[in-house]
Amino acid sequence: MDELLDKSRPGQYVVFAINKQLCALSIEEVMEIIRIQPITDVPEVNDYIAGVINLRGNIIPVVNLRKRYGMEAVSFQKKTRIIIVNDKTGDIGLIVDEVAMVTYVEEENLEPPLDVFNSIEKECFNGFVKREGQLIGILNLKNVLYPAISKEV
Amino acid sequence: MDMDMSLYLGAFLDEVDEQIQVLEEEVLNLEQDGENLDTIQRIFRSAHTLKGSSAAMGFDKMKELTHKVENVFDLIRNQQLKVNTEIINLIFESIDAIKQLKEAILNGTLEEADVSDLTGRLEQVKTNADESETKSKPAQETAKSSSEDVIYPDVKFDQYQEEIVKKAFDMNMNVVAVYVSINEKAMLKSVRAFLIHNNLKEIGEIVASYPEAEVIENEEAFTGNLVYLVVTESKNQDVFKAIQGISDIQAIHLTDVTKDNLNSFLEGKKLEVTGRKKMEETNQTPVRAEAKVKVQQTVRVDVDRLENLLNLVGELVIGQTRLADIKSRFESRYPNDADVENFQEATNNLRQIVSELQEGMMKTRMLPIEQLFNRFPRMVRDISQKANKDIEFILEGKETELDRNLIEEIADPIIHLLRNSLDHGIESPEEREQIGKPRKGTVRLKAAHEENHIVISISDDGRGIDAEKIKQSAVKKNMITEEEAERISPKDAVFLIFKSGVSTAKAITDISGRGVGMDIVRSHIEKLNGMIDIETEVGQGTTFIIKLPLTLAIIRSLLVQMGEKQFAVPLANVQEIIRLDKDEIQTIQNKEVGVVRGRVLPLIRLHRRLKASEDTLLQKKRLFVVVIGLAEKRVGIVIDKPLGNREIVIKPLGQYIGMPKYIAGATIMGDGSVALILDAGAIVYEEGTAEPSGHGAIEKMVKKQSEQTIQLATFKLGNEEYGLPVDQVKDIITVPELTPAMNSPFSIIGMMNLRGNIMPVMDLRRRLHLAEGKLTRKSRVIVTETAETPIGLLVDQVVQVMKVNKETTEKAATHENKPDDRYIQSVCNLGERLVILLHLSSLFNIEELTESALLQQVKEK
Known part of the structure; x- marks a missing residue:
């Protein structure tokens, strides 16, 4: 499954924004999208892990994508959402600034990852979607959740 | 006819488990008590049963093995063979092999199992014995099978059954007494009886069955002869057919119950069944058919399902707590609202149900710890033999129930601790004798409930843990410095054994002694939210105490x-x-x-x-x-x-x-x-x-502090603040219900019951001749502890417990003419407030109390 998702394929994508950068996740990876809710932070874990939330009785870890990319953290807004994705360890939430849309991406709009990107971007993106003149990065979920090089950065 | 093999298999496996249990227990007994005829008989019978049922199920290897075991015990029973350790060990090996076979049956790997080595050795034992004794007697079991007459149990209707039968007559139904005799040599007679029962139930109603269910379930007591009373619409041939197909049935006999012969059933007379001998007197009460099959009263449920339910109950508990939160907010916001009261009632009711549900759910997962404990006698025996120790192993509290997950989880730590006790806790018999202990060491494994916990203790009367040795070992391994070792308390030193690498065992054996393990034991127990404690005395023994929550999922x-x-x-x-x-x-x-x-x-x-x-x-x-x-x-x-x-x-x-x-x-x-x-x-x-x-500095500090300060419990009577030294105060409670005491001093306003202790309560205002006060929400009773009986003091309000420097207290000036000053020990000046320290013993002066009572009586008159 992981290998399958490493390569971007046409299909439905959830498009969301982090610090104005548009990113996308295949809808197959997304379990649900919920509003931001109280997060209990857990001490002594990676700082991009914001903490845990209660999702209908289950404790779910939440990753702050801004912090994951070393961007400046902002306070949560009305539009802030948590995208629940499924990982081999269970459900995990990703905090994003807003969810823009769910859209179908055609084969011809897909672009492979570009070499010019810096390492953190290369690590995180599987490819890109060209859409109305914008580039939407398709996230490599595995690398987002398990940063291999984050310690060096 | 539908024959359910899995029913057989389940019953068979259960039986194997049961018999293995019996075998292990009895063989242990045999080893300890020597050749006791009863024990041998039981082992023989158990092996025999296993042989029979495994043959019936077609498990030849198991049959073969148990048959050989049976043979050996036949020889022992006939005194052609003497029991010795070698034989016992061989038997234990065989029991292990039976267990493995059972596992193999479960896993479907029976083909791979090989028991030829064991059967060969068992055979060897037999031939050796045969050589020394020329003849061997045939097994006893054939002795009784010659009798041709079948003895059916007595039939006697009770009132309930009589009514049903009469009703059936009215409805023109067929009432038949079905006499079935199962082949005496057949195995799993009980299972066959259940089959008969089920088949009969399909064609009609079973009004009564004899003998009782317990007898039927008991493979040994059950003779295989059954009588059913069936009310049915079917003809007799159909009834006959229904049970005919079941294997190992020797005879079926149907007798119609009619209005004419009903009386003989009522009186419990024997019906004339051709060629049947009278049965010896048995005490039996007829049972109703419904109450018969115990197996049907339990349901096997997938653990995952239970787990899921338990999780849901957990959610419910959370939801309940949330509701209670909201309730209390509403209560304070709308104190006198009728709907809020209804809401309150509803939530209270819900809470009750939820907590019962939670308890009930919890119980479904509870199993007696026996399951686990029963594994140990055998293990203890093996280890003590290997280590040349003589050990009495005592199990207590087998019936204690705990969560099934916990039972599994706790097994390893207990095994480890037991090994420790056996291997280097208990001394060798020679050593024990030298130091004046009985040769036999005692190891005790005990489980008990304590409030919301289960406490498992493993104690031995061995050499105990020497704190000094532990320290040396820890220093040697650089785990603590020598300096630290000197400071450390003996108790803490003993706890060092929970650190990896510390061991006092002189020699490493394959049982224990490497110093790994205790740390794992500890972390394992802590992972289960439990605690472990050690009590040890050099030369006297060691007790490990494990305290665990009853369940893993919900804790207080x-x-x-x-x-x-x-x-x-x-x-x-x-x-x-x-x-x-x-x-x-x-x-x-x-x-x-x-x-x-x-x-x-x-x-x-x-x-x-x-x-x-x-x-x-x-x-x-x-x-x-x-x-x-x-x-x-x-x-x-x-x-x-x-x-x-x-x-x-x-x-x-x-x-x-x-x-x-x-x-x-x-x-x-x-x-x-x-x-x-x-x-x-x-x-x-x-x-x-x-x-x-x-640490010296701290000790000095503590000492200094305790010399300089006293701790006071302070309380108010009106606007004055009074104090009592904390060590004289046992309890501070809200005002309980008071029972008036007859003829008591004026200041004693009644008696109260504090956790079973009856004690007088003194109104301190009255005692100090202050104006009468009122009972308020803040009123408290301070339970004081003086030399003799405890006495409660009623005060207006308790302020705090605090430390005061002795230097702030001043001796109160005594005035002879102010009698109340006698009760004042000193006055504590805290700057903004004054606390009056009372003198307890003078408050409780008996003479004065009675005197003042008299005075008061006079006043009242």
Whole structure:
């Protein structure tokens, strides 16, 4: 499954924004999208892990994508959402600034990852979607959740 | 006809389990008590049963093996063979092989199993014996099978059955007495009886069955002869056909019950069944058919399903707590609203149901610990033999129930501790004799419930753990410095065995002694939210005490506030909550300590680590401290305030987050938010290691402090503040119901019952001749402890418990003419307030009390 998702394929994508950068996740990876809710932070874990939330009785870890990319953290807004994705360890939430849309991406709009990107971007993106003149990065979920090089950065 | 093989297989496997149990127990008995005919008989019978049923099921290897075992015991029974250790060991090996065969049957790997070696050796035993004794007797079991007559149990209707039969007559139904005889040599007779029962039930109603269900279930007592009374619409041939197909049935005989012969059934007379002999007198009460089959009363449920239900109940508990939160908010907002009261009632009712449901669910997962304990006698025997020890192994509290998951989880630690006790706890018989102990060492494994916990203890009367040796070993392994070793208390030293690598065993055996393991035992138990403690005395023995929660999923915990956050501390670890003045906290070696009742308590602040704000803490003058403990170790966690006890459902943080230090998991609070559970065990263990007890400077400090200060419980009568030394105060309680006492002094207003102790209550206002006061919500009874009986003192309000410097107290000036001054010991000047210290014994002066009573009586007249 992981290998399958490493390569971007046409299909439905959830498009969301982090610090104005548009990113996308295949809808197959997304379990649900919920509003931001109280997060209990857990001490002594990676700082991009914001903490845990209660999702209908289950404790779910939440990753702050801004912090994951070393961007400046902002306070949560009305539009802030948590995208629940499924990982081999269970459900995990990703905090994003807003969810823009769910859209179908055609084969011809897909672009492979570009070499010019810096390492953190290369690590995180599987490819890109060209859409109305914008580039939407398709996230490599595995690398987002398990940063291999984050310690060096 | 439908023949359900799995029913057979299940029954067969159960039987194998049962018989293996019997075999192990009896063989152990045999080894201990020598050749006891009863024991041998039981073993023989058990092997025989196994042989028969495995043959019936077609498991030839097991049949073969059990047959050989049976042969050996046949020889022993006929005294052609003497029991010796070699034979016992061989038998145990065979029992193990039977177990393996059973597993193989379960796993479908029976083909691979090989028992030829064992059967060969068993055969060897037999041939050896045969050679020495020329003839061998045939097995006894054939002796009785010659009798042709079948003895059916007595039939006697009770009133209920009689009515049913009469009703059936009215409805023109067929009433038949079905006599069935199962082949005497057939195995699993009970199973066949159930089959008959089921088949009969399909064609009609079984009104009665004989003998009783218990007899049928008991393979040994059950003769295989059955009588059913069936009411049916079918013809007799159909009834006959229904049971005919079942294998191993020797005879079926049907007798119509009619109005004419009904009386003979009622009177319990024997019906004339051709060629049947009269049965010897048996005591039996007819049972109704429904009550018969015990097996049907239990349902096997997938554990996952139960787990899921338990989780849901956990959610329900959370939801319930949330509702209770809302309820109390409504209560305070609308104190006199009728609907709020209804709501209150509804939530209370719900709470009741939820807690019963929770308890009920919990019980479904509870199993007696017997399951686990029964494995040990055999293990103990094997180990003690290997280690050349003579050991009496005592099991207690087998019936104690606990969560099935826990039973599995706790097995390894217990095994480890048992091995320890056996291997280097108990001395060799020679050594024991030399030091005047009985040759036989005693190891006791005990389980018991204690409040919401289960306590498992493993004790031996062996050599005990020598703290000095542990210290040396730990120093040698560079785990502690020599300096530390000198300071460490014996108890703490003993606890060093829980560190990896420390061992006092002189020799490493394959049983234990490598010094690994105890640390694993400890971490294992702590993982289960349990605690382990050691009590040991050199030369006397060692007891390991394991304390576990009854269940893994739901625990009681103390909720605490730290900054803006809430945390849960497992209540099992909480010793007490105390308040410390900030200026009572001292800093020693960069560590904060408080002094509680003369003991040094290391304090830790977790706020920063837990990312909680310290603002509220900084504003406070007196700090709340939760004292958590693990065995002798204590650590105080500084908190903002305690929030009360709560049942919480432990939820893991998940693999993604892992196991942050000091966090045991998370739980969902009443308002839906997530609170973290502190890992009290780890905190005490980590922070408690540096416990600076025994440090000269601190001891001096403690001593100085206790010399200079006294601790007072202060209370109010009107506007005056009074005090009593804390050591004279046993309890402070709200005013209970008082029973008037006859003919008592004026100031004694009645008797109260405090946890079973009856004691007088004195109105202190009356005693001190102050104006009468009123009972209010703040009124309290202070239970004092003087030399003889405890007495309760009624006061207006309790203020606080505080430490005062002795220098602030002044002796009260005594005036002969003011009698009340006698009760005043001294006055404590605290600047803005004065506290009057009372003199208890003069308050309780009997003569004076009676005198004042008389005075009062005179006054009243």
